[in-house]
Amino acid sequence: MKSIGTKLFLFIALFTLFFSAFLLQRTHSLAKRLVDDTVHQQAALALQFNLSIRRYVDEKIRPVMYQLVGQEEFIPETMSTSYVSRSIFADVNEHFPELILKFSAEAPRNPLNQATPEELAIIDYFNLNPGAESWQGSVILNDAHYLAQFKPRRTEENCLNCHGSPEAAPVSLVERYGTEAGFNWPLGEVVATDTVGIPIDEIRAKMWTAIVGDLVILVFSLLLLLGGVFLLVRKLIGNRLASISANFEKVCRQDDDSVQLPRLTESSQDEIGSLAQSYNQLADKLHRYHQSMQEQLQARTAMTEQLRREITERMAAEKEKQEMERKILHVQKLESLGVLTGGIAHDFNNLLVPIVGNAELAKMVLPPDSPAHKQLADIITASQRASELCRQMLAYSGQGKLVTQQLDLSEVAREQAEMLAVSVDKKARIHYQLATTPLPIEGDATQIRQVIMNLITNASEALEGNEGDITIRTGSLTCDREYFKQNFNEEPPPGQYVFLEVEDTGCGMDAETAGRIFDPFFTTKFTGRGLGLAAVLGIIRGHHGAIRVYSEPGKGTVMKVLLPLAQPSDQAPVAAAEQPGIDPDWRGSGTILLVDDEEMVRTTGATILRAKGFEVITAGDGREAVDIVAQQPERIECVVLDMNMPVMDGAEAFQELRKIRPDLPVLLASGYNAQEIVQRFHGGKLAGFIQKPYQIEQLLGALQKIMQPAEAPQAQEEKTRS
Structure with missing residues (x-):
């Protein structure tokens, strides 16, 4: 040793x-x-x-x-x-x-x-x-x-x-x-x-030479210190500890269970002497500790049992806390993605305005037999498809166009039966298990149909061309907080809800895929865009509902949608605003103030308006528009106003324009829907509203209706007779 x-x-x-x-x-x-x-x-x-x-x-x-x-x-x-x-x-x-x-x-x-x-x-x-x-x-x-x-x-x-x-x-x-x-x-x-x-x-x-020299000196000094410490320890500590160790060996060789230890005779006053005195005190106390050991053991056992119960309760509380944090993070993720997706859609709408406008302007000036008409028509068609993608993105973000009315969910599903039959794979069999009693909800009929169509289409694609069954169920149930807590990421208010279930016998999906299917642009299909189910989630959240996915690989999938049960009401459905028409022979006059923070939108809009005979002044933000109207209030006959702009947005600019000239007509052009605009303007009366991306006919039709309200119907009637 x-x-x-x-x-x-x-x-x-x-x-x-x-x-x-x-x-x-x-x-x-x-x-x-x-x-x-x-x-x-x-x-x-x-x-x-x-x-x-x-x-x-x-x-x-x-x-x-x-x-x-x-x-x-x-x-x-x-x-x-x-x-x-x-x-x-x-x-x-x-x-x-x-x-x-x-x-x-x-x-x-x-x-x-x-x-x-x-x-x-x-x-x-x-x-x-x-x-x-x-x-x-x-x-x-x-x-x-x-x-x-x-x-x-x-x-x-x-x-x-x-x-x-x-x-x-x-x-x-x-x-x-x-x-x-x-x-x-x-x-x-x-x-x-x-x-x-x-x-x-x-x-x-030079650096390395200096380092090596200093290191040699340091190592030599450490070696000298090492030798001195070794000799000192051997003399002052080693020999005396060997004596104490021999005494302990005598105790270890005892055959009985006695706790009596022999005392040491070390009389020095240094650390080793203190060690010997401590050993003697230990020998005296050991016997007393041995007597109370059983009592302490019983107390510790009771304390351990109490601690075990507290740990179990704390672990349960911690698990509940983690589940709540997961749901909060999920909701925050959806909200962040919604804000991002809505912003992208609005920016895309601003980009589509000059694309559509310039393409239509080019068609107007080209000879009728020009081969470029086909390419321009393709541009307009592609832009309309891009606009549809923007609408799906707005639906996910909760900013899509919403026209609510009281609907019977079972009746909406029943009305789509014929369309659903031709939309799914021929090998898919659709079964309807719809409630016989009315299931009233407050919702947008078009968007609810879109939800049903997207869920059925997704179920059909899950069959992967094989024979299989798709089942549509509707009904109602009472949901409390515990039900939402255990089954849904969202937690709407407890109460009566209507449910829609779409079940398929397809390939199913794992938990990771199920957790991402509602993310924008996530898709498992080669030709997919990843917006169908994202739009479904946005529509359901916009209707204050919730959706849950039940799926396992190889065992199919069940999509369950919950929507609040509506009380019977005599309220008439909210109709969508009709797009204003235009007399092709109509010519405008006067000065239009075109306000938009996108230069391409301003340039395209000004070109369209000047082609119809208007004089156009442009402004890049609300503050600039207010200053222009303040300097020449009587010259401006109408303002075409964007909503989202730096410095001063459309809502604030509208209020300032009303202070300068209350009768000045304001036509709002925005990617938001009309209902959101009414809320943003706090009831302020707008002369008109067109949604981006707008076409030339929509812009000019709205202006004709605003600037010649008495002549526009007459011109339309003459056009019909001709």
Whole structure:
């Protein structure tokens, strides 16, 4: 058995070894980082100094020289940024010959500026990565390792004065350098770099020499300390502890269960003496502790049982808390995705306005037999499909168009039977288990039909072309908080609900897929867009309902939708607003103020309105529109106003316009639906509303109805008679 002194010696030796290795690695790492940071700073400083010289020559000296010698003269010694900077750093290199600072080009006028193969590779890198602002790293220059920084020199418009065609360059420049090199630089390409290189091998070698020297001294000192500690421990501790250990061995060799320990006779006053006294006190107390052990054991057993019950209760509470947090995160995720999807849809609508408008304008000016009509019609059709995708995205975000009325859910499903039969695969069998009693809900009939159609279509696709059954069930049930808590991520208010179930015998899905099927743009189908079920979720949430998916791989899927049960009501359905028509021969007059933060929307709208005879003033935000009306209130006859704008939005601008001129007609154009607009404007009376993306006929029809309310019906009647 090794003694304590030997173990202590080995421990200190290993500690010294590992500490020295750690110190060596750490010192080397810190010193290397310090050297690299210093070299980086020096390279950046030198490069910035070079760029500042070039900028000063380009912005200060060259314009003055052109004024003095004329545009046809070019004096490189004072007007060339590369010449001046090279001359200055030639003097710097006399004091710092190892420093590299140059202007490197692929085909320079001056051979001193010829790029090396490494520098040519950097130029190619910048051209392949147009967004790169700089590059730095270790390269080999002049057969040595350098830390180099490269700044791309892209051909700009003002560079072409001297580096464009030789015919356009100053005469003196051509006479001096000829017409072969330095001309015909392509605009926007990187043709050269500003290069700074600092040698790092010598710096690192000096650093390593200093580290090794210091480390040798440190290790030698630690070895001396190690030897002294070993001798001291062996003399003062080892021998005396061996005596105490022998006494303990006597106790261990006892054959009975006695707790009586022999006392020690150590009389010194140091730590080992204190250890002996503590041992003697331990021997005296051990007998008393042995007597009370059973009592303490019983108390500990009771305490352990109580603790077990508390832990069980706490684990149950923690599990409930985690489930609540999961549901909150799920709701927050849906809300965040809804805000994102709604924003994308609104931006897409703004982009579709100029696309549709310009395509229709182009059709109007083209000859009837032009072959471009087909392409323009395809553009308009594709834009309408994109608009439909936007409507699905708005439905997911809860911002879709909503026209509510009282519906019987079973009747809505029954009415779609014929359409559903032709929409699913021929091998799919649809079964209806609809409630016989009315199931009234307050909802948008079109959107409820869309929910049923999407769920049935999804169930049909789950059959994957095989024979299978799809079952549609409706009914009502009473839902309490516990039911929602156990079965749904959403927790609507408890009460009476109507349910719609769509069950299929298809392939089913795993838990991960089931948790993502309502995410926008998530799809497992090759041709899918991932918006069908996302729109279903948005519609159901917009109707204050909830949806749950029950599915297992290979066992089919059940989609269960809950919608609040409505009370019987005599309220008439809310009808959708009719799109205003237009007399094709109608011509407008007067001044229209077109307000939109998208420049393309303003440009397209202004072109359409001017083509119909209007004078158009445009504004990029609500504040600008209010200022224009305030300056010339009587000139403006109508305002076409966007909703979402910076500085001042449409609702605030509308209120300000009402203060300036209460009778000024305002036509609102927005991606929001009409019901949301009424809520946003707090009952303010708008002259009209069109939803983006709008077509020319919709915009002009709304303006005709606003500006000639008495003539528009008459013109439409004459058009019908003709």
